[in-house]
């Protein structure tokens with residue numbers, strides 16, 4: 001097995017740059033390149049040391065901290081050395097050059113994590129969770145990734161595979177000892193278990209929940225021109241982001257801002273007022289607004305309380321769905337017609353005076369939180385694809401049994417489901433799948 005090395009921190013100026021080495025020569029290389037204060041004998045496993053890195057002529061490259069981790073108590077389970085130099089490009093790259101001169105080879109993308117996987121410290125889904133942790137863009141995304149890293153997905157997939165193994169061995173036994181096993185009871189058990197697993201797999205592979213955690217939740221303000229959408233956008237953000245005027249048709253393009261609500265990334269969009277108009281620019285803006293509303297996770301439908309409801313308001317209200325919150329704005333100037341009309345609003349606000357804004361934000365927050373999944377979710381596209389595929393096999397087994405097929409016909413699909421789930425954790429993944437997973441990693445991880 002070769003000894004690999006790479007700079008593990010991001011390139012560029014920063015406080016610290018870490019050079020990481022893994023493999024049988026890690027200890028010897030560290031002894032050659034690093035001189036701890038107190039002499040070379042001082043190198044002990046899992047102890048952080050202060051000292052200097054030296055070049056081949058014994059000149060100091062940089063003042064460093066270093067640690068040696070004797071395998072298997074390390075990230076890769078091999079002997080690992082880490083040298084913490086000052087940040088920036090030069091110190092770490094000179095230390096790395098010295099290390100490769102001493103016999104280490106440059107690590108490939110994800111090779112440290114790949115070794116952790118191949119040495120059995122983590123499975124494939126946990127390895128992928130490492131990348132999800134690194135690329136997480138919100139606290140909710142980070143929380144879900146850390147849960148996966150700590151085996152959330154693996155233990156669930158492992159439990160499903162054990163259930164399938166159990167069913168398959170019962171089916172096999174019923175083939176061998178038909179008189180001892182009641183086939184009808186067995187079939188009922190297979191159907192019940194397969195359906196239960198199918199539900200759980202599909203809920204964990206639910207695209208909307210995953211998108212909400214990984215990319216965030218989109219909240220779109222919509223309504224007729226001049227109802228106060230931009231004023232509400234500014235009020236929610238607490239600053240004058242959007243232009244507000246008394247002229248209908250002020251907002252043309254979509255204005256987007258990102259905020260965090262309880263760790264979930266929320267993208268708030270203000271849109272052009274919905275109306276038919278001869279103005280070409282405004283018309284394009286209205287088309288964009290319609291599309292944004294279609295794609296939104298949460299729709300804030302704004303109604304102007306200072307004037308009677310119009311035809312447009314009524315047709316928009318008729319289209320409200322489970323994603324919609326109806327906001328009755330300008331309640332400081334409530335007109336008589338609205339007082340007696342049945343708008344069915346979720347909240348009354350005045351962007352001008354600030355009335356009802358706390359309640360509005362609270363309402364948005366609770367809708368956003370509804371997207372945060374209770375149980376674990378599968379985080380990568382590869383995992384959800386496998387989960388859906390496994391659910392399809394399970395469904396086929398259930399259908400076959402319902403149509404009166406013998407249990408061993410369903411067994412073929414149960415085997416397929418089991419194998420597909422094994423692709424997630426890597427137990428049944430081909431070398432090509434594993435290569436593809438690690439090629440998405442960064443160097444040094």
Ligand SMILES: Nc1nc2c(ncn2[C@@H]2O[C@H](COP(=O)(O)OP(=O)(O)OP(=O)(O)O)[C@@H](O)[C@H]2O)c(=O)[nH]1
Nearest residue numbers: 225226227228229230231249250251273330351352
């Ligand atoms: N009285 C009162 N006026 C408001 C309130 N909110 C907004 N306005 C006024 O309504 C007018 C339109 O506000 P905007 O926020 O630009 O409305 P909009 O829906 O973004 O309008 P378009 O961009 O044209 O679609 C401005 O003159 C605001 O000052 C409110 O709560 N009460």
Ligand SMILES: [Mg+2]
Nearest residue numbers: 229230250251
């Ligand atoms: Mg506007």
